[in-house]
Amino acid sequence: MIVAERKPFDEISDLLAGYDKVLTVGCKTCVAVCLAGGEKEAALLNKELMLARKVAGKPVETCAALVERQCDMEFLAELDDIVDQYDAIVSMACGAGVQFMAERYPTKPVLPGVNTTFIGVNRDVGWYEEKCRSCGNCLLGVTGGICPITMCAKSLMNGPCGGTNQTSCEINKDQPCAWYAIYQRLAGQDRLDNILKMTEIMDWRNNVPRTIVQPGYEQRKAAFSDK
């Protein structure tokens, strides 16, 4: 899932300076699961805002709402009736949700409430670890299910650098060396030959805004886009 962190209050407060009616919208999916932008966090942010404005003598009116997924226009549409009542919207969704919301309401300032940080896993309540950089060319099939793009500090594609210290990385002794882990995993599965499969360097030019159309949906997209 996508993992995000709540922005520092000061930053959000600055973004909202001058707006006296604020709609804060949580997103029910990834950012709720990672405890950054669900209904509870949206309500809490509003309380912080009200308290800060109270202290400053500039009261603010707030409302908290929750949307199933801010990355789907149909769910965003549920806000259509109330958006006009507010001067600004704080979206607690990931960067995709914020942008889709801004696209839906182009005349309203739509401001981010969280910093979208990575694609990761949930180790325990409130504890997440990055696992994927969405590079667009998944190598996990030959790297024993360990991503060198994400887990290697240099995103090396063909074995460790000279900074490997057996188990750890030169950047930090607590950071495991991705290629050491890959070697161990492959050796344990008797698949060490995979490590010799030379992989060409990543074509980072693919990191332009990407669009994916799932197989079987090309015609639908063409029909939709023509409209």
Add this chain to the structure above:
Amino acid sequence: MNADKKIIQIATDVLVIGGGTAGVAAALEVAGQGYKVVLTSKEDKVAQEAKDGAVADLTAKAEANANIEIMTNTVAADVKGVPGKFEVTLKTGDAAVEKTFGAIVVATGLTTTVLNDAYGLEMGPKVVSQSELEAMLAEGKLEAGKTVAFLVGFGQEGNPLVMQRVLDSLTALTKVADTDAYVFVGDIKLAADGLDALYAQARQEGVIYFKTKETPQVTVGDAMTISILDPVLRQRVEVQPDLVVVEEAILADEDNAALAVPLEIEADNNGFLQPDNVHYFPVKSTRLGIYLAGASRDLLSFEQGLEDAGNVALEVKKFLGDGNLEVPSNTAFVDVDKCTVCLTCYRCCPHGAIYWDSRAIIAESACQGCGICASECPNDAIQLGDYADDAMAQAVKDGQGSAGKSPWIVAFCCKNSGLEAMKMAKAFGYRVPAGLQAIEVPCAGKIDMDYVMDAFVQGADGVMLLTCHNGNCKSDKGALYASWRAEEIKKMLAAVGMPEDRLVCASLANNMGRTFSEISVELERSIKKAGS
């Protein structure tokens, strides 16, 4: 728990895992209370260890009991569900059956590992472990006329169970003709029923003990020798044994760790299934409906395992009763439209009361109404009876203006501690701020960060979070969650420009009325000081 109750139906069959003596005895005791019992053993029989015929009696009784179904070569491969309705997959070889139980008794055994490395010894026909000697004695394989030397207490910290085995073997040895026995002891413990008598009896029979700090030097070969510096004689003593018996460490069953996961109970650092916490004595686990007999919970003897069996039956009866379980009608409730199955509630619940089936489900039989889940849920999808979010917000609102000219202090009080302490403070005439508004919560774990922030937004001058002492919380971690949340709220207050000391989080026992008074008066004083 809260006042309103209702009755729900639960299963009353009981699963006993472990076919050792404690397991068989527990099965008998539980069946004796009228419950149907399935007794599983991973071995091909139950209660193999024999002692004075007691085990044979138990096993015969269990086999003859119509309420007990014995399943040998069987393991509990998976456990789902909740107390009162555990769905257990029992695997016998490749065959699997699923059965429903209201309660589970874990009666795993102990395992041993020989400590020959501590003596630099290799095991062989003349160097045997305590277990090997016991087998030889049981099978009558120890020849007459031998000299046997025991090494014990140099490879581990002493334990009465370790010594009991040695002394039992000595008792058996002295019955074999012309046997000489020497016991070299280091760090040993005899503090258990009857061990002193066994020690004395063996001495009377001619067994010789050497107590020394130095690990005996053992030479192995055709003529074995054990040599020590005798601290009494102050000279070297040498014994030429025919057989050397090496002590064994007695450890928790290796199966415990694997069982703890599906059972959702916590093992201690030594692999036993009961934490060192008086709340769990004598046979409770960290989860309702799961009980521990004998060595599954601690390093316990055969006799102690038998005592546990009776206690287990009492606890099982207390929980299962006649299958009609009275539960609070105020258990937590999940709004399935809001739940996004983030698993936060499942992971936070200290009672193992939450599971999921496309959305989180809270088991009425297991929910204790603490509200930790409700206050951690990121989507406010869980509401708890009388303590639902809107009711709590209303309670704060109702207090608005009640303080008059005094500072308005909202005190969220755990009803087990803070609330009682406040009542005591008032009853004893200790000073309590005029503008103090106490709001009851079922556990400090129910004090939502949003409630506290809301109180400040509504105009409260100060907020108190009053919890039980950490480690004394009936919901185990409620006080801890409250203290963590208080730290976060302080950061928020700092960020919005409010003095952090307007929030006080303190732990109280229910008889600490004076402390309640002191804390609340101090908060009032600091508010007044800042205002002046």
